[in-house]
Amino acid sequence: MAATFDLTGKVAIVTGASRGIGEAIAAALAGAGASVVISSRKQENVDAAAARLRAAGGDVTAIAAHTGDATAVEALVKGAVERYGGVDILVNNAATNPHFGPVLTAEESHWDKTFDVNVKGYWRMVKACVPHMQARGGGKVINVASIAGKIPQPGMGVYCVTKAGVIMLTEALAAELAPLNIQVNAIAPGFVKTKFSAALWSNPAINEAVLAGVPQRRMAEPEEIAGIALYLASPASSFTTGATFLIDGGQAVGHPLYAMMKGA
Numbered sequence: 001m002a003a004t005f006d007l008t009g010k011v012a013i014v015t016g017a018s019r020g021i022g023e024a025i026a027a028a029l030a031g032a033g034a035s036v037v038i039s040s041r042k043q044e045n046v047d048a049a050a051a052r053l054r055a056a057g058g059d060v061t062a063i064a065a066h067t068g069d070a071t072a073v074e075a076l077v078k079g080a081v082e083r084y085g086g087v088d089i090l091v092n093n094a095a096t097n098p099h100f101g102p103v104l105t106a107e108e109s110h111w112d113k114t115f116d117v118n119v120k121g122y123w124r125m126v127k128a129c130v131p132h133m134q135a136r137g138g139g140k141v142i143n144v145a146s147i148a149g150k151i152p153q154p155g156m157g158v159y160c161v162t163k164a165g166v167i168m169l170t171e172a173l174a175a176e177l178a179p180l181n182i183q184v185n186a187i188a189p190g191f192v193k194t195k196f197s198a199a200l201w202s203n204p205a206i207n208e209a210v211l212a213g214v215p216q217r218r219m220a221e222p223e224e225i226a227g228i229a230l231y232l233a234s235p236a237s238s239f240t241t242g243a244t245f246l247i248d249g250g251q252a253v254g255h256p257l258y259a260m261m262k263g264a
Contacts, residue, residue, distance in 0.1 A: 005234040008033035011070040011084040012233065013076065014123060015067055016094030018045035020194035021144060023053070024222035025091055025229040030058030034089065037080040037229060041094075067094045067121030068113070086242045089233045092122040092166075103157035110158055118162035125162060130182065142232045143170045143227075145186040147248045161186075163247040167244050169191040170222030174242030183241040187234045190248025193219040215250035221244055 011030045016022040018040035030036045030053055038053070043064035050062035054205045061083050064077035080087055096117045099110035101111050122143055133139025149163030150158055167186055174184040191210055211217050228245050232238050 005032055005230055005236055007089070007126050007230075007234060010034045010038070010233075011041065011080060011085060011086055012089035012091065013037045013080050013129065014091040014093060014127070015039045015065070015076075015121075016144075016151050017091075018042070018049045021189065021192060021222045021225050022091070022093040022190060023049050024059065024226045025093065025142075027053055027058065027223075028226035028230045029089065029091075030060055031056070031235070032234065034233070035059040035061075035084045037061045037063055037068075037076070037083065038093070039076055040061050041066045042057065062198040067092075067125060067149070070124055072102055073124045073128050074123075075123075081132055086136050087129045088136055089142070090125055090129045090133075090141045090228060091142045091233070092125050094121055095144070097156065097159045099158050100155045102155070102227070105240065106158050114162050115165070116157050116208060119165040122166060122169060123126070126184075130177065130180070133165070133182050134180050136218060140233050140237070141170075141173065141182060141184040141223075142229055143184070146186045147190045147246060147251055149188060150244075150246070151252060169259045170244065171242050177239060183232070183244070184245040185237070187222065187225060187228055188244050188246045188248070190214065190246070190251040191219040192222055192225060194222060210219040213251055213254050214248070215254040218249065220247065220249060243248070 006031055012023050013036045014026040017026045017038035022229040026036050026038050029181050046062040050060045053060040060252055063079045065072040098105045098113050143166050145166040149162040149167045152160050164236055170186040225247055
């Protein structure tokens, strides 16, 4: 049987989708035929993203929700089910990073907020969606982690710990949900040029230092993360679960010294 990326008749929820990676993934899913519910904390921001996606021909509904709020999560999933009849695909992308600096300079509140959104928020969304996926015979969960969950990043220790947690959450859920025909996988992007990473690419000195460790010598565009998300959301990935896909321009295998080698 040929692999198919067709999502006609499928319903997807994408969190953190008002811009950047989340919006790019929502666009890819809608382009493949899915009906997509996009979410972010502020209704005006998610409305604007929905308008852009509809202009491109997508069937998109905007529902504001803060994934750190259990009541808001329940309302988001309920809204998706009421609008489209069920849920087949969940993309957990919403994230926060309130602390930048050495790990031991973080406050308790920084840890609590980062874990509440980046890890527990993903768990809340999966817990709310799984009964609806089960009712439809299976589903797909895609957790957006980060290379920061694999390789420590300077000044981002708390964030790194939460993204490592996302990778383990993905693996644990993949094992537990496999009998329900629900595949759970993670995407771990490297440096992507988004508003979230503006502190890196908007400073020339920091940007140069960052790119020294990326063999492709550039940051990704959000659309370059969407292809693997489409694969993981589609029937083509029916035997793929518990995996984390690094999309990093070679950062995990790169080293600044490679740039000094002939041909680099």
